[in-house]
Amino acid sequence: MDTKPWYMSKTVWAALLTGLLGTYQGLDAALNDALPNIPQWVFYVLTGLGLYGLRTADKKIG
Structure with a gap:
């Protein structure tokens, strides 16, 4: 089976x-919400x- 480098994996x-x-969100909480929030949809x-990458993978990481 073919392999690919780790940085080519979705x-x-x-x-x-x-x-x-x-x-980042943990750091934001530690700083009492001093940083901009990241929306949940992200x-x-x-x-x-990640799930799409798992389902469409055709090579192992090696």
Whole structure:
């Protein structure tokens, strides 16, 4: 089976962005809402992209 580098994976990028935005929101809460809020729909879109990446994957990450 063919492999691809990790940075070519839609699922990896969706998970990475979701983690970074979640960390941003945690930092925002620690700073008493000093940073702009991220709309909830952004997380829904990233979740959908991650699931889409999983369903359409045809190569393993290697």
